[in-house]
Amino acid sequence: MSIKEGSKRARAKTRKRGRNARYVVPENEIRGFIESIGVRDIGTVSARFQAIADLTEVALDSGISQLEGSVLQHIKDITHESADKQYRRMMRLIIDLLGKGRDGIDAAHTIASRGVQLAFRWTPDYYAALDLYKEKLRLMRQTADGP
Numbered sequence: 001m002s003i004k005e006g007s008k009r010a011r012a013k014t015r016k017r018g019r020n021a022r023y024v025v026p027e028n029e030i031r032g033f034i035e036s037i038g039v040r041d042i043g044t045v046s047a048r049f050q051a052i053a054d055l056t057e058v059a060l061d062s063g064i065s066q067l068e069g070s071v072l073q074h075i076k077d078i079t080h081e082s083a084d085k086q087y088r089r090m091m092r093l094i095i096d097l098l099g100k101g102r103d104g105i106d107a108a109h110t111i112a113s114r115g116v117q118l119a120f121r122w123t124p125d126y127y128a129a130l131d132l133y134k135e136k137l138r139l140m141r142q143t144a145d146g147p
Contacts, residue, residue: 055075
């Protein structure tokens with residue numbers, strides 16, 4: 001193994017650790033939380049997470065290292081929209097992160113965005129898009145096979 005190969009491996013390990021550290025909670029915990037949400041509530045919870053992702057993205061794009069008071073208050077208000085213990089725990093973690101500067105905002109954004117991504121797979125919109133894709137694929141195969 002050359003020195004160059006060793007340094008590449010070290011950088012890859014650092015990136016992996018950094019990526020996992022950004023979540024603050026393991027991804028499997030985010031996944032577990034999302035999977036515990038009832039079908040009727042998944043759209044509401046994912047909309048809340050999307051609001052947080054949008055608000056934190058604006059801050060990250062602007063180079064802001066601290067959220068404005070009104071933005072932070074809006075996120076705190078979102079926390080109180082459910083009494084579910086897992087939801088409240090996840091939201092407390094996000095709010096704590098938001099007070100830790102740019103890295104905390106980035107971590108909160110990552111958690112909220114990943115929550116939205118995971119939640120999408122349980123929404124009716126996902127199944128509708130999947131059904132459309134399957135139908136399009138069926139038609140493409142039918143056309144390729146000829147009459």
